[in-house]
Amino acid sequence: MTRIHSFAVISITLCYLTGVCLSDAPNFVSARGITLRSTSKINNELYELTISTTAVKGNQKIRILLPRDYTSSGKDRRYPVLYLFHGSAGNAADWTTGGKAQQILGNSPLITVMPDGGSFGWYTNWLNPGNSAPQNWRTFHMEQLLPWIDQNLRTVTEKKGRAIMGLSMGGFGAIRYAELYPDRFAFAGSFSGALDLLDLRIQAGILGSVTIDGKPLDGPFGAALLPWTKAGWTAQNPVTHAASLKGVTLALYTGNQGIMEGTIRDTNYRMRDALKALNIPVYFNDYGNGASIGNNCKGKHDFPCWDAALTNVLPRMMAVLQQKY
Numbered sequence: 396m397t398r399i400h401s402f403a404v405i406s407i408t409l410c411y412l413t414g415v416c417l418s419d420a421p422n423f424v425s426a427r428g429i430t431l432r433s434t435s436k437i438n439n440e441l442y443e444l445t446i447s448t449t450a451v452k453g454n455q456k457i458r459i460l461l462p463r464d465y466t467s468s469g470k471d472r473r474y475p476v477l478y479l480f481h482g483s484a485g486n487a488a489d490w491t492t493g494g495k496a497q498q499i500l501g502n503s504p505l506i507t508v509m510p511d512g513g514s515f516g517w518y519t520n521w522l523n524p525g526n527s528a529p530q531n532w533r534t535f536h537m538e539q540l541l542p543w544i545d546q547n548l549r550t551v552t553e554k555k556g557r558a559i560m561g562l563s564m565g566g567f568g569a570i571r572y573a574e575l576y577p578d579r580f581a582f583a584g585s586f587s588g589a590l591d592l593l594d595l596r597i598q599a600g601i602l603g604s605v606t607i608d609g610k611p612l613d614g615p616f617g618a619a620l621l622p623w624t625k626a627g628w629t630a631q632n633p634v635t636h637a638a639s640l641k642g643v644t645l646a647l648y649t650g651n652q653g654i655m656e657g658t659i660r661d662t663n664y665r666m667r668d669a670l671k672a673l674n675i676p677v678y679f680n681d682y683g684n685g686a687s688i689g690n691n692c693k694g695k696h697d698f699p700c701w702d703a704a705l706t707n708v709l710p711r712m713m714a715v716l717q718q719k720y
Contacts, residue, residue, distance in 0.1 A: 419465070419466045419467070419468070419469070419470060420465075420466045421442065421459075421461070421465075421547065421548060422547075423442075423444060423547050424546075424547065426543055426546055426547075427539045427540075427542050427543040427546065428448055428449040428450065428538075428539045429446050429447070429448050429539050429540065429543050430446060430447045430448070431444060431445075431446055432444075432445040432446055432447060432454060433445045437458075437491075438497075439463070440460055440461045440462070440463055440465070440497070440501065441458065441459070441460050441461075441491060441497055442458065442459045442461070443456060443457070443458050443459075443487070443488070444456065444457045444458075444459065448535050448539055449529075449539075450529055450531040450532070450534040450535035450538075450539060451513070451516075451529060451530060451531060451532060451535050452527055452528065452529055452530065455487075455510065455511040455535075456486060456487040456488065456510075456511050457487055457508065457509065457510045457511065457540070458487045458488060458490070458491055458508075458509040458510075459506065459507070459508055459509070459544075459548075460491070460496065460497055460500060460501070460506070460507040460509070461506055461548075462474055462503070462504050462505060462506065463501065463502070464504075465506075465549075470549070471719075471720065472549060472719070472720055473549045473550055473551050473552075473556070473718075473719035473720075474504055474505060474506045474548075474549060474550060474551065474556075474718065474719075475504075475505055475506070475550070475551045475555075475556040475557065475558065475716035475717060475718065476505070476506045476507075476508060476544060476548075476550050476551070476556060476557050476558070477500070477505055477506070477507045477508070477557075477558045477559070477560065477712070478508050478510075478536070478541075478557070478558070478559045478560075478569070478572075479496065479507055479508065479509045479559075479560055479561060479565075480509075480510075480512055480518065480559075480560070480561030480562070480564075480565025480566075480568045480569055481509070481511075481512060481561070481562065481564075481565050482561070482562045482563030482564045482565050482566075482587075483514065483515050483517075483563060483564040484514050484515070485512075485514070485564075485565075486511055486514075487509050487510055487511045488509075489509075490509050491509070493698045494698045494701060494702050494705075495698075495702045496509070496702075496705065499702060499705050499706050499709065500705075500709065503709065503713060504718055505713070505716070506544075506548055506550060508540070508544055510535075510536060510540055512532060512536070512564070512565060512568060513530070513532060515564075515601070515612060515615070516530065516532045516564075516615070517532070517564060517567070517568070517601070517615040517616070518532050518533060518536065518561075518564070518565070518567065518568025518569075518571060518572065519532055519533055519568075519571070519615050519616070519631050520532065520533045520534055521614045521615050522613075522614065522615065522616060522617040522627045523613055523614045523617060524614055525614060527614070530614060530615075532568075533572070533575070536568075536572065537572060537575070537576055537579075541557075541579070551716075551717055551718070551719050553717070554578055554579055554580060554581050555581045555715070555716065555717040556581070556716060556717050556719075557579055557580050557581060557582075557716075558580060558581060558582035558583070558584070558712050558715070558716060559572055559573055559580050559582070559583050559584075560582075560583065560584035560585065560586070560646075560705075560708070560712075561584075561585065561586070561588065562586040562587055562588070562701045563586075563587050563588065563589060563659070563696065564589060565588070566584075566585030566586050566587060566588020566589065566590070567585070567588050567589045567590060567592075567633060569583055569584060569585055569588070570583055570585050570588060570590060570633045570640070570645075570666070571631060571633050571636075573639075573640060573643050573645075574633060574636045574637075574639040574640055575639070577639055577640060577641070577642055577643050580643055581643065581644060581715050581716060581717075582643065582644045582645075582646075582711075582712045582715045582716065583640070583643050583644070583645055583646075584645070584646040584647070584648070584704075584708050584712070585646075585647050585648065585663070586648045586700070586701045586704040586705070587648065587649055587650065587656060587659045587696055587700070587701065588633075588647070588659065588662075588663065589659055589662055590633045590634060590647075590659075590662040590663055590665070590666040591632065591633065591634045591661075591662035591665050591666065592616065592628045592629075592631060592632040592633070593625070593628060593629065593632055593634070593635075594658065594661065594662055594665075596658045597658065597662065598619045598628065600655075600658075601615070601616070602619065615627075615631075616628045616631055633666060634662070634665050634666050634669050637666060637669040637670050637673060637675065638673050638675075640670065640675055641673070641675050644676075644711075644712075644715045645670065645675070645676070645677040645678065646677070646678040646679075646680070646708050646711060646712075647663050647666060647667060647677060647678070647679050647680070648663075648680045648682065648700075648704040648707070648708070649663040649680075649681050649682070650681075650682055650683060650684070650685060650692070650693075650694035650695060650696070650700050651681065651683050651684065651694050652683075652684055652685070652693060652694035652695045653694075653695050653696055655696045656694065656695055656696040659696065660681065663679075663681075664681075667679045678708075678711060680704070680707065682694060682700070682703070682704075685699075685700055685703070688700070688703040688704065688707060689703055690702055690703035690706060691703075
């Protein structure tokens with residue numbers, strides 16, 4: 396009997412006896428406006444997909460971290476999903492290259508989805524995309540990617556099976572998506588998130604960060620320099636729409652070191668105060684210089700602090716999410 400034949404016989408026997416078959420491994424397919432271009436297995440649990448979408452111009456990357464027992468747990472086992480977003484000038488790889496997401500989350504019964512959000516996509520459907528159209532990031536993430544993940548993986552498909560979190564620009568995206576889709580997420584978290592778009596320092600940072608078509612970046616929210624041009628910023632401002640977060644378990648993290656983190660910190664306090672005024676519970680962690688949260692965090696706008704925040708929030712999130720067996 397050849398080795399290949401012997402392996403096949405053993406695999407079929409194990410499948411019959413345990414219900415664990417090779418088909419339990421993910422088999423990603425195109426659907427929901429997403430076209431799969433390629434699949435790369437980085438290690439036993441971490442995949443990187445290249446896709447295109449009708450919502451956003453160009454190819455995009457998605458990193459997916461599976462639970463260690465995903466391929467051996469059986470066809471009836473379903474896992475909750477964490478959507479984990481990167482910050483500005485970042486990409487889908489950030490949380491597993493600059494950050495330690497796989498080490499932090501790897502032992503948890505959890506699927507983690509880390510999609511591209513554009514270097515400066517701001518997790519919204521752009522008002523002025525110019526020659527870069529389409530730039531419909533919200534449509535990509537919430538209307539295409541989310542049901543696509545549920546179609547391709549064994550997920551818990553109800554609200555109590557989903558969480559959403561992110562850092563900086565991604566913290567904004569996580570909270571804003573939770574406001575727009577509170578029926579889809581049981582838990583939402585922000586690490587150093589820019590949570591008040593009406594803060595003039597935040598506006599200056601966005602408008603001055605990059606140019607598009609040779610003009611300042613007013614693509615995501617429109618112009619913001621005059622009172623009558625701020626409608627797009629107000630419409631997408633997390634603080635303005637804090638009431639929509641009722642029924643979502645929330646966690647906000649911020650440090651206080653450096654100009655950028657200090658600015659972000661102010662927006663987090665305004666969000667916390669808005670939630671408190673609405674009697675919406677929120678776990679709020681101002682770790683200051685980082686001493687209280689550990690992991691070599693110095694309170695700055697960087698991955699040691701975001702990794703520390705992810706480590707800290709993990710048991711809070713897992714206590715909310717549902718498993719299915």
